[in-house]
Amino acid sequence: MPKKILFISHEASLSGAPILVLNLLKRLKQEKETYTIDVLLIRGGELYEDFAQISNNIIVAHYHLQSFSFVKRNLKRIQSIIFRKKENHQDKIDKITSSLILNKYNLVYGNTMESLEWTIPFYKKNIPTIVAIHELSFGIESTYPKEFVLENISNITKIIAGSKAVGDNLVTKYGADPKKINVVHSFVDSVLTIQKDKESLRKELGIKNDDLIVGIASSQELRKGTDMIPLLVKKIKQKTDINFKFINLGGTSKNPAVRCAKIDAEKLGIDDTLIFVDHNKFPNDYINLFDIFLLMSREDPFPLVMLTAAKLKKPIVAFEKSGGAVEFLGDNHGILIPYLDLDTMASEIIKLLNDSKLRESYGKNIxxxxxxxxxxxxxxxEIFHIINSLI
Structure with missing residues (x-):
């Protein structure tokens, strides 16, 4: 008899955590053992159709619409529950989860810390739960008050930590039980899809053939450090006359962080060097174009784009004390910069710009x-083993 699993994702956006769990679902469907897979999306997003196609049933909870939809695989049958205005956030969680509990799942798998409050009702009904936590302190406490995490981190059967840094942080700061934690890093597909060749993309972006390219690919927010990019570009230009362009991939022109960075770039006189590319479905194309890949994050558990850059043999530069990048790039597999030291980062980037063999060496190593x-x-x-051990 097929095992029934409910997967909960915080959203279906084109970002690391949803992409990771979607890849996991696709692989789970290919397993010899048969699984019935339902998906609960706390919010929708561009990957909604992808989740719908891979699941037996898909549920979407829209806070701002105060409703949710239960959609069959053929996307034709839709049932809606309309919440009364007086019902609060917890009432909505209780209503959705109480209806789903009737499906008698063998396991509930929550992806990201945000799914925790959605998995607790199942845990309290003695249904095994896994929560895959990708966040460090900033991400965790942007979602929940610290007191909530301290009180509820024990209400999980098993925790999959996205890096050793994440696991250690859960134990030391939030009192998680080390025996419940398995560290399983993020992963990328064996074969990456590239839509546009480098020459075509250079022409599209107006980049000369002899220009080297430094770049990042991330959401545009304080945690990701994208506010520091204009100043970094300025420091690089002050230290070298080598021709280069810097691509900032992510966000949109409506994003306040992007607008602010554009203003900074203009005031610093480097707006002709810094190219902003909106968030899109083909980040691999741009990462493939980079000569050097940067992680500007102040805090990042184990970013998927870092693995994509490694797959494409790009030298990677990141800050120390920033999370999972440290364990991935350590032992001379990448360049780790003292925390937020932009002067040192600029100098190390220039070394890479001036030495193609050094870039190639770091790319091959990682x-x-x-x-x-x-x-x-x-x-x-490893993840399948954890799932099967609980069901």
Whole structure:
């Protein structure tokens, strides 16, 4: 008899955590053992159709619409529950989860810390729960008050931590039980899809053939450090006359952080060097174009774009004390910069810009580590083992 699993994702956006769990679902469907998979999306997004196609049933909870939809795989049958205005956030969670509990799931798998409050009702009904936590302190406490996490981190059967840094942080800061934690890093597919070749993309962006390209790919927010990019570009230009462009991939022109960065770039006189590219469905194309990949994050558990850069053999530069990048890039597999030291970062980038063999060496080293220690087959097998041990 098929095992019934409910997967909960905080959203269906084109970002690391939803992409990761979607890839996991696709692989789970290919397993010899049969699973019935339902999906609860706390919010929708661009990947909604992808989740709908892979699931037996899909549920979407829209806070701002104060309703949710239960959609069959053929997307034809829709049932709606309309919440009364006096019902609060917890009432909505209780109403949705109480109806889903009737489905008698063998397991509930929550993706990201935001799913915790949605998994607790199942845990209290003695249904095994897994919460895959990708966040460090800033991300966790942007979602819940610290007191809520301290009180409820024990209400999980098993925790999958996205990096050793995440697992250690859960234990030391929030009192999680180390025996409940398994560290399983993020992974990328064995084969990455590239839509546009480098030459075509250079022409599209107006980048000369002899310009080297430094770039980031991230959401535009304080935690990701994208506010520091204009100043970093200015420091690089002050230290070298080498021709380069800097691509900031992510966000949109409506994003306040992007608007602010554009103003800074203009005032610093580097707006002709800094290219802003909106968030889109083809980030691999742009990362493939980079000569150097940067992680500007103040805090990042184990970003998927870092793994994509490694897959594409790009040298990676990141800050120390920033999270999972440290364990991935350590032992000379990448360049780690003292925390928020933009002067040192600029100098290290210039060394890479001036030395193609050095760039190639770092790219090969990190690609080898990815293939040997962080293979998608190995990491998905670890997750499947955890799932099967509970059901």
């Amino acid at each position: 690609h080898k580590r990815l293939e040997e220690e962080y293979s998608d087959t190995k990491l998905t097998a």
